[in-house]
Amino acid sequence: MRRHAPAVALVAAAFAWPGAQAQTGTADGIAQYRALLADGNPAELWEAKGELLWKQKRGPKNVSLEGCDLGQGAGVVKGAFVELPRYFADTKRVQDLESRLLNCMEAQQGFNAAEIAATPFGRGEQLNLEALVAYVSAASRGMKFRLPQARSEERQMFEAGKRIFYFRAGPYDFSCASCHGEAGKRIRLQELPDLTRNPGDGVGYAAWPAYRLSSGELWGMQRRLNDCYRQQRFPFPGYASDATIALATFMGVQSQGSVSIAPSIKR
Amino acid sequence: MSDPMRIRAQVQGSGAVVRVLMSHEMETGLRKDAAGKTIPAWHITEIVAALNGQTVMTAQWGTAIAKNPFTQFTLKSAKAGDKISISWVDNRGDKRTDEAVVA
Amino acid sequence: MKKTRTTSLAIAALLAGCATAPMTAPELDQLTQGIMKASFREQGIAKLDRLAQDELQQACSAEKPPSDAVAKRLEAAQLASVRWPADDVYLGDWREGEKLAQNGRGMTWSDPAGVPSGGNCYNCHQIAKTEISFGTIGPSLYQYGRLRGVSDPAAPASREMLRYTWGKLWNAKATNACSNMPRFGHAGVLSAGQIRDLMALLLDPKSPVNAP
Numbered sequence: 087m088r089r090h091a092p093a094v095a096l097v098a099a100a101f102a103w104p105g106a107q108a109q110t111g112t113a114d115g116i117a118q119y120r121a122l123l124a125d126g127n128p129a130e131l132w133e134a135k136g137e138l139l140w141k142q143k144r145g146p147k148n149v150s151l152e153g154c155d156l157g158q159g160a161g162v163v164k165g166a167f168v169e170l171p172r173y174f175a176d177t178k179r180v181q182d183l184e185s186r187l188l189n190c191m192e193a194q195q196g197f198n199a200a201e202i203a204a205t206p207f208g209r210g211e212q213l214n215l216e217a218l219v220a221y222v223s224a225a226s227r228g229m230k231f232r233l234p235q236a237r238s239e240e241r242q243m244f245e246a247g248k249r250i251f252y253f254r255a256g257p258y259d260f261s262c263a264s265c266h267g268e269a270g271k272r273i274r275l276q277e278l279p280d281l282t283r284n285p286g287d288g289v290g291y292a293a294w295p296a297y298r299l300s301s302g303e304l305w306g307m308q309r310r311l312n313d314c315y316r317q318q319r320f321p322f323p324g325y326a327s328d329a330t331i332a333l334a335t336f337m338g339v340q341s342q343g344s345v346s347i348a349p350s351i352k353r
Numbered sequence: 354m355s356d357p358m359r360i361r362a363q364v365q366g367s368g369a370v371v372r373v374l375m376s377h378e379m380e381t382g383l384r385k386d387a388a389g390k391t392i393p394a395w396h397i398t399e400i401v402a403a404l405n406g407q408t409v410m411t412a413q414w415g416t417a418i419a420k421n422p423f424t425q426f427t428l429k430s431a432k433a434g435d436k437i438s439i440s441w442v443d444n445r446g447d448k449r450t451d452e453a454v455v456a
Numbered sequence: 457m458k459k460t461r462t463t464s465l466a467i468a469a470l471l472a473g474c475a476t477a478p479m480t481a482p483e484l485d486q487l488t489q490g491i492m493k494a495s496f497r498e499q500g501i502a503k504l505d506r507l508a509q510d511e512l513q514q515a516c517s518a519e520k521p522p523s524d525a526v527a528k529r530l531e532a533a534q535l536a537s538v539r540w541p542a543d544d545v546y547l548g549d550w551r552e553g554e555k556l557a558q559n560g561r562g563m564t565w566s567d568p569a570g571v572p573s574g575g576n577c578y579n580c581h582q583i584a585k586t587e588i589s590f591g592t593i594g595p596s597l598y599q600y601g602r603l604r605g606v607s608d609p610a611a612p613a614s615r616e617m618l619r620y621t622w623g624k625l626w627n628a629k630a631t632n633a634c635s636n637m638p639r640f641g642h643a644g645v646l647s648a649g650q651i652r653d654l655m656a657l658l659l660d661p662k663s664p665v666n667a668p
Contacts, residue, residue, distance in 0.1 A: 112588055126423030130359050131376045242479055242487060249488040254513040256506040257563050257645055258638040259629075261517060265593065267636075273579045273591045282519075302378075302420035319563045321506055322499035329495030332488075 116275060120351060129220055129297040129349035132304045136221025139214055145195030154190035156183070156222065167226035168346055171335045173237045180243040182334045184308045185326035187218055203325040207309050219295045219306040223348035230345055231292065233338045240335065243328075247336025250329055251281070260318040262333070266290075276353065284340055288347035291337040295349040304349065307334055360453035362437045369431035369455045371402065373439050374423050381416035397422070397441045404428060405436050431455050500565035516634035527633035535630035538623055539641065541648055546618045546655050547609055553657030554664075556650055557583055563645060573645050575654055580637070583657065584664045593636055601659040602666040609659050621658060625651045 140151045140163070156166035157174070171182040177189060191211075192199040202211045235241050254261040265273060266281040279290035286292075295306045305313075311330050315323050323329055356376035362369050375397070382394025396418065402410040410426055433455055440450040479487065498504050512530050515522045522530070559574020561567055577583060580593035600621075606614045623630050626641030640646040646654075657663050 123423075126372060126374050126425070128374060128376075128421035128423070130374055131356055131421060134359060135356060238478065242484065245479070245484045246488045246491055248519070249485065249517075250492065252517050252519055253488075253492070253509075254517045255509050256502075257643040259513055259516070259643075260638070264636045268593075271591070271593050273593065274589045278593075299419075316502075316564050316566060319502065319506065321496045321502045321504050322565060324495050324497060327495035328491045332491055 124351050127297055127351045129304055132217045132220035133224045136217035139217055140221055145197045147196035149194050151190055153194055156186055163222055163225040165226055167223045168229045168231045169233055171331050172234050173239045180239050180331060182331045183219055183222060184306055185331060187215060188326055216304045220304055220349045223295050226346055228345060230343050231338055231341045235339060243332045243335040244339050247332035250332055251336055256319040258319045281337055284344055287345040291341045292344050292346045293350045296352040298352050300353050355449050358439055358451040360437060360439055360451055362453050362455040364433050364455060367430055368428045370427050371437055372425045376421055379418055379420045395445060397443045399442050401440045403438045404431060501569045502565035512629055521634050530633040531630055534627050538626050538630055546622055547660055548652030548656045550656040550660045550663035553653035556653055557657060575646060597658060600665055606659050607661060621655060625654055
């Protein structure tokens, strides 16, 4: 019997640590490692699941999300992510992706949005939201942010978001700006984007949702902000609350013209 | 029931490059939970790749492979339309097979 | 949850009501306050009183730093509140100090009550040479004592530097009004004993920080 004799070359993500001499060496090494990992980003598993969930009839009303309007019209997914947060006429609110999905899950599918918002990350319907944000953001991958700021509500949320960004409080006196207020800084070996200006393609707002290798979890912007506030020693920001939407508006407008790479891969 | 694998197989020269992303917790059995109890080992032990029904690669995996593992290999000879199937078995005896067509 | 939703609608109404004329800065400040109040809840040891800003936090929350005059006044007030070490003992054990510098736990809503916090120091600073995983938000503290000529912490000549360093650790805002560094002693994050150990890490000639 003739056996297939393929040249099998297993690609391993093994690489040699550069010497610990130069700090840039260590940080560059880690950047290389992450670049290798970008091929085969496990976020794709969430994207695939999200697509199924978008099209699947679910909830008490047994309806799919294909009638959900994310800003480009009912059911239009491509291009929606790079224009969020934005104002929605039906709710008369500026909303980000996650609050908009909650709306649709409640209004169209009959889920209880408040219950889902109160569900801890990584459990129950929150897992499905992870998949949905991965799917929706993936549909805009490679596109540039162009958040609308034509309406006063949108501009006001930007202004509120800016003030919240600089708001220092808690036992550590931290604001977002404490860590994200200067270029070229890092916490331990994790580089920090300067969010006081446009940090460029695929950085900061343009890199979330993301798959976090360290925990094997997919984090949307809501979870990222939540964990920021936890580390800032603040009290708990409500899921999809106005403060989080205001911050997303601020960061999104700051990233105008930059390319989204979401969902990306992170440490 | 585990989540589907993502398999991409593309023609390259006279062969093909196959890339597979699997969904699996890959617990090493060395971690402890918040209460201090060891989380039991749960990981893929073997993967088998087949081209048009014939085995072309097998691998024994253990605790060094990360969660949601990605693997890539090249086939010396394959053509568009060939069927690739990837199967895994884990230490609990769970298994899964997914298929894709070489593009 | 209903309360938050009603408040959200109220905010929306406020926004819509001003849809014609742009909001003034004070109106935007008020809008922001309303949003903050409606958006946060307590969790674990992190209570809502943490959102109440003191005068210094308020002054340092603007996009631009406060004027020199305001900064000086704030610094003086912070300095006046520093609690100097009892019995004039400034230095503890540098080995404990290194452990504290590595420890980033404490004060978050996922931390239990009553457990001592760490200093979080390596998050922002380089300290001992062997630790390559250090942040750059703050300046390097490697060779801290040596660079400042503190060869004998007990000598009178070292006293000024000891006091300056204690002041930094207890209340960094006493010497830099809008510093990114938390007020570790002042806010009750670290105890005097813990600060003594950090002082030793920085100033004890035997500490690896000061190794030639």
